[in-house]
Amino acid sequence: MYLARIHIDGYGIFSNFDLPADSDEQSFSRNLSIVIGPNESGKTTLLSFVRSVLFGFLDGRSSENPYPPVSGGKHGGLVTLVDSRGEKYVVARSAGSKGGLLRTTMPDGSTGGSAELDALLGHASRDLFKNVFAFGLDELQAFQTLANDEVSARIYSAGIGAGRLSIGDVEARMEKMRGELFTTDRATSKQVMVLLNECAGVRRQLVAIEGQASQYTQLHEELRSLNDRLDEKRKMREEKTKSLGHCDNLLRAWQPWTEMQEAKEKLSELPVVERFPSDGISRLDVILEKIRAEKEKIEAKQAEIDGSEKELTEINVTPALLDRAPEITNIERGLAKYVSAKEDLPKLQSELGVQIEDLKRSLSNLGPGWDEQRVLDFDTSISAREAIRSHGSRLAEKRQQLQAAGYSAKQVSDRLNDSNHHLQRLKENLDNTPEPSEHDKAVVETRLRSARSLLAGLADYRIRLQERDALQERSSDKKAYATSIQRQLSQNAETLRLPLAITILLCLVPVIGWIVLFYLRRTSSRLQKQNDNLENDLTETRTELKSLLERISSIDNDIQNEQDRLKAAAQSAGLQGIASATETSELIASLDDELAKLAVWHAASDKVKEATDLTVGLERDLQAAEESRRQAEEETAQAEKDWTDWLERHGITTDCLPPTALEILSNVESTREKVENIVHMRERAKGIEDSMKEYENATNTVLEACGDMVVTRAEFPAVVDKLIDRWKTAQKQHERMERMQKDIAQNVKERDAFQKALESADKDLQQLLNEAGAEDGESFRQRHKIFEDTAQLRAVIDQRRRALEQIAGRKEALESFVREMESTTPENLQETRRLIDEERQALEEEMELLIDERRGIKDQLEKLERTQEASSLRLQLSVLQEKLKGKALQWVALTIGQNLLREARAKYERERKPAVVQQGQHFFSMITNGRYPRLISPPGETQIQLEDSSGHRKTLPELSRGTAEQLYLALRFGLIREFSRRSECLPVIMDDILVNFDPKRASEAARAIAELANDNQVILFTCHPNTADLLTAQAPQSMVMKLQDRQG
Amino acid sequence: MESFKFVHTADLHLDTPFSGISEVNEEIAGRLRDATLQAFDNIVELCLQHKVDFLLVAGDIYDATDRSLRAQLRFRDGLVRLSQASISTFVVHGNHDPLSSRIATIQWPKEVQVFGGDEVSSVPVRRGDEVIAEIHGVSYPTQDVRENLARNFHRQPGSPFAVGLLHCNVDQDTGHEPYAPCTLDDLASAGMDYWALGHVHAHRILSTDSPTAVYPGNPQGRHPGELGPRGCYLVEVSADGRCLPQFMSVDAIRWSSETLDIGGMEDDESIIASVRDICSSIREQCQGRPAVCRVSLSGRGTAHHSLTKPGFLQDLTERMRDTECRLDPFVWVDRIEVRTRAPLDIDSLRMGQDFVGEFLRIAAESRDRPEFVSQISDEISRLYDSRLGRSFLQRPSDDEIRLCHELAETLCLDVILGEQD
Helix, strand or coil, X not given: CEEEXXXXXXXXXXXEEEECCHHHCCCCCCCEEEEECCCCCCHHHHHHHHHHHHHCCCCCCCCCCCCCCCCCCCCEEEEEEECCCCCEEEEEEECCCCCCEEEEECCCCCEXXXXXXXXXXXXXXXXXXXXXXXXXXHHHHCCCCCCHHHXXXXXXXXXXXXXXXXXXXXXXXXXXXXXXXXXXXXXXXXXXXXXXXXXXXXXXXXXXXXXXXXXXXXXXXXXXXXXXXXXXXXXXXXXXXXXXXXXXXXXXXXXXXXXXXXXXXXXXXXXXCCCCCCCHHHHHHHHHHHHHHHHHHHHHHHXXXXXXXXXXXXXCCCHHHHHCHHHHHHHHHHHHHHHHHHHHHHHHHHHHHHHHHHHHHHHHHHCCCCCHHHHXXXXXXXXXXXXXXXXXXXXXXXXXXHHHHHHHHHHHHHHHHHHHHXXXXXXXXXXXXXXXXXXXXXXXXXXXXXXXXXXXXXHHHHHHHHHHHHHHHHHHHHHHHHHHHHHHHHHHHHHHHHHHHHHHHHCCCHHHHHHHHHHHXXXXXXXXXXXXXXXXXXXXXXXXXXXXXXXXXXXXXXXXXXXXXXXXHXXXXXXXXXXXXXXXXXXXXXXXXXXXXXXXXXXXXXXXXXXXXXXXXXXXXXXXXXHHHHHHHHHHHHHHHHHHHHHHHCCCCCCCCHHHHHHHHHHHHHHHHHHHHHHHHHHHHXXXXXXXXXXXXXXXXXXXXXXXXXXXXXHCCHHHHHHHHHHHHHHHHHHHHHHHHHXXXXXXXXXXXXXXXXXXXXXXXXXXXXXXXCCCHHHHHXXXXXXXXXXXXXXXXXXXXXXXXXXXXXXXXXXXXXXXXHCCCHHHHHHHHHHHHHHHHHHHHHXXXXXXXXXXXXXXXXXXXHCCHHHHHHHHHHHHHHHHHHHHHHHHHHXXXXXXXXXXXXXXXXXXXXXHHHHHHHHHHHHCCCCCCEEECCCXXXXXXEECCCCCEEEHXXXXXXXXXXXXXXXXXXXXXXXXXXXXXXXXXEECCCCCCCHHHHHHHHHHHHHHHHHCCEEEEECCHHHHHHHHHHCCCCEEEECCCCCC | CCCXXXXXXXXXXECCCCCCCCCCCHHHHHHHHHHHHHHHHHHXXXXXXXXXXXXXXXXXXXXXXXXXXXXXXXXXXXXXXXXXXXXXXEEECXXXXXXXXXXXXXXXXXXXXXXXXXXXXXXXXXXXXXXXXXXXXXXXXXXXXXXXXXXXXXXXXXXXXXXXEEECEECCCCCCCCCCEECHHHHHHCCXXXXXXXXXXXXXXXXXXXXXXXXXXXXXXXXXXXXXXCEEEEEEECCCCCEEEEEEECCCCEEEEEEEECCCCCCHHHHHHXXXXXXXXXXXXXXXXXXXXXXXXXXXXXXXXXXXXXXXXXXXXXXXXXXXXXXXXXXXXXXXXXXXXXXXXXXXHHHCCCHHHXXXXXXXXXXXXXXXXXXXXXXXXXXXXXXXXXXXXXXXXHHXXXXXXXHHHHHHHXXXXXXXX
């Protein structure tokens, strides 16, 4: 693959820049291109640009110069690559995230991305490309500060596709990470060992506290023993407490016992009242209060009855009015209607007069002979209207048909005139057209087809004749050849007969004879051989001749057939026998002409026929139109007669048209509405008059019954109002009387009930006094006082007894208790109590000591129950172990990683190094002009040694700077060859790498570059024109171009 | 027969430590330490709340090797509460808490029935005068019981409802030791209505009918392999003897594991925000209980460079812990595992003819090469077979070795290409 062109949109100092220049329309050489440019002309920028387009633009995080566009804008540009098949790819990259936006245009015009580019570049990485294929002096010189084995590692690392680290650096870094975790000497400071020791420590602690369970059991045993002792002491204390309580009880009972004795004494002094009604005093008070209240109610009721009777005597009512209540109610209900009718009647009569006048005017408008009855009887129904409309539309339709028939007849007549004129013109035209000799077109066309077929057959016929002539010539030649062979055979037969005679003769002279015989046998043999060949030829020639004669015969048949066919065609075309091609062509032209004339004559004739047919048709149409017009006239006359008859039947003048008749019908209808309205108004006026009279009669009847005078219409409705007022007043008075009578009866009833209640209360009072054995209220109250005192003293005695029972216990206990009290004194009891109390206190002190001891054990148990130490330690151990596991696995991963690296490096060196060193040796020997013919790098070792032509070996540190750079360059060329052997041949771009080489070595290096350029494209940037000269001397076809000075 | 309810639990492993946690602070440590105990308290609350007739405990109440007094006392305290509410408890011991490991001085409340280890015994459960069920059970006398105990269970004639209470391994569950091995057919032929099983830590119903056989799992997940809801079964038995087991989660802290693809993450803040989103999502899923989570970062992207910077991951983890630990309920970010890769086209690199290509090809093919595996095994023996290593480390499993291999490839590539421009 080679780099054809570079185009930069924006990168460093370049903007819209092409290399080679756009105007050149050239590409870089696929072998060696030299780009000469002074310092700061942008050579290194171009190198960086190619890397960036292929592998992505660098961002600010990179330590390398990202070459931001000096003239503003964003990074962008493209390179054109051409692969080994000559297919062209365009790789364009513009600014964007992750190295920029990439677009790879494939040879077929399709576009791809990084995957396509990656495949195109043989999966080379940025670093591989940078270190091996596109490098400058910096990359070469970067080796100088390194030690020998590091250099070796770095040289191979140039091909590892990695960053700046060498494989050795990577291995060292991995080993450092691994060593921080764990080392085989088990150094205690390493993370894994620290964790292991911590785990061991926690486990020791756990073992130490595992005895908790047995301690718990032992403490429980001690606790049980203590509880037993405490129970014993508690029992003794309870006994002492019991004795003490007894003494206290006797002392407490002393007072209630004394009080009970005193109460018994007072009770014996009171008189005996054995019974007294329960709640006696309150019941007495209730009865006395009731008697007083009943008396007061009786007096109040009597006063109400007296007042009502007096008021009743003062009320006065007219009974006749009350008797006529239904009639007066009807009069009151009809009053409003009567008043309204009295107002409406005069208005109605006045309106009736106006309506009658209006009707008269309408009747006179209809004409003479119209009265109310005729108006009401006249038929104005929908069917009558439909009949008028039907007559109207029929008349209109018939008149329209008549008009249309007239118009149609005129139209046809006009068209017939036009058609006659057109026919005349066409006939004249036909007369002017020449008439052809043959009118049948098919006859002429058949002749034409035959003539054309004849013309075509004539060519083939000629070819067949020529072919037959050629074959006849060849058969003549073959015949002659066969004759000559036969002649030769005859001569040879003569010659062969001569040696036989000579042989017989020579047998007599042996020596000479043998010699001559030998000669003759050879001659004979040669002739025999020649004869054989000739006979073979003769046989072949005869076979060929036979074949030729058969073909001639076949062609003769074909010619005969062709002749027959051509004769038939000529006859069909109207020719006498087979004519020449010229005659036939003339006949075809004459027939074509005749066919054209025939077409023109036929067209004119057809048109005349069409026009004649049209004229005949129009004459038929005119007759039909005239007939239609006559029929329309008859139908119109019939319709007009039918309409006149209808008018006469309905008494309307016959000159009236249907619309006018419809208008008369409308006028009759509106007049009929007026007549009907007047009839209705008359009936309404009569109804009002009748109802007024009926109302006035009813009112006068009631007035008469009440003793009043009969009145006229003029006094209505005032007289009605008065009547109703009087009636309502009488009604109210009557209701009041009834209410008062009811009240008096009720009050009398209540008064009697109060009287009965009073009597019942008097009876209750007497019964209560009897129950208490008292004569009156006062003695009742005195007996109550005695009864209450007796009960109180009995209660005191009872209460004290209960107190004593509570202290001592019931029955036997109480009796023994009383006996004890009777036999002692309070002072004696106090002394006994003091002695018992002292004994009890001693017991309690002993118990407290035991309880303290038990509390201690319980605390210990509780502490054991609560302790979380073991749980915490177990969790701690678990956490440590998990952490340990993580670190250990990390160490395992690093161990695996180290092994992988080691294997990969060994394989890489094993498979690649010999080839790289061998190639490197070739280039290094060339560059040093054979001074160092060998490079030595034993398998498994990283170092490289050089052997000079005298067999003396040198290590890298012994080399000068220039020689070292030459070695690195040679090894890099070796890598390029090795990489290209396995993958894509990528272009090699170098930036002024020969500056430290002496002229001779530089010249040899140029030779090496030229050789490299045979396989890989090389683009070399330099600021030294001498370098370009050196290279062009080695590779004259190389391409040289110049970069402009961009300083300032 | 009357309908009744009971709770079935097993594998409480009270007061046993959480494993698989690489770091905790003091407050979280306290919560983790109490989690198994809290889960058991939750079971007791569940029994009281649903007023069940009895509680079944199918072994492994605590770990005998820990000799934890706290575990046994806390268990007793819970049973005392149930006893006070007249709820009986039936207990068998398993391989982790065989009868030989019990502390004799701890007195069980009267409503507690601990089955012996000599033979299968039966105890009736009464409601009033009526027997509603019969519980058959047997404990492990010692840890190592390899006998098929299920074959010793037989239903009593006339039993209204028979329950088998057993700690065993049904159908050779490969994730657990083969103690008291038996088959589902063994369980079916014993004539029990319900098999209350223990030993397997993932809850599952082996058989829904004739008989119903249930592993309730452990009520508290104790390591990252025990993810998701953990609890016990609340079983309702209808009057016609049909069982309706309903799983009830009672775990005090829940384990969670989430994976996050770093593809598309451009900066550090987007990583932080994504991890925070994961924590919020976990908090929501855990329905009010705290959680311990592991976040595994995977995929390729530029964020890989940040994640592999020294100290970045530690800072990120601590930052997440600081924030998420203060919220209620807390989410403890136990670790953030980085299994990410740089945004490189590894397949393309592997095809390259440079050293990186060679390295990647060897890394790929060496994974299953016996000589390479054996060589690594020899090298890591220096750590794992050392005196302390044997005590506190387990040799990495095949899966772990595979992960280490992937990590090794990533680490080497990071170092090789680390300073690439």
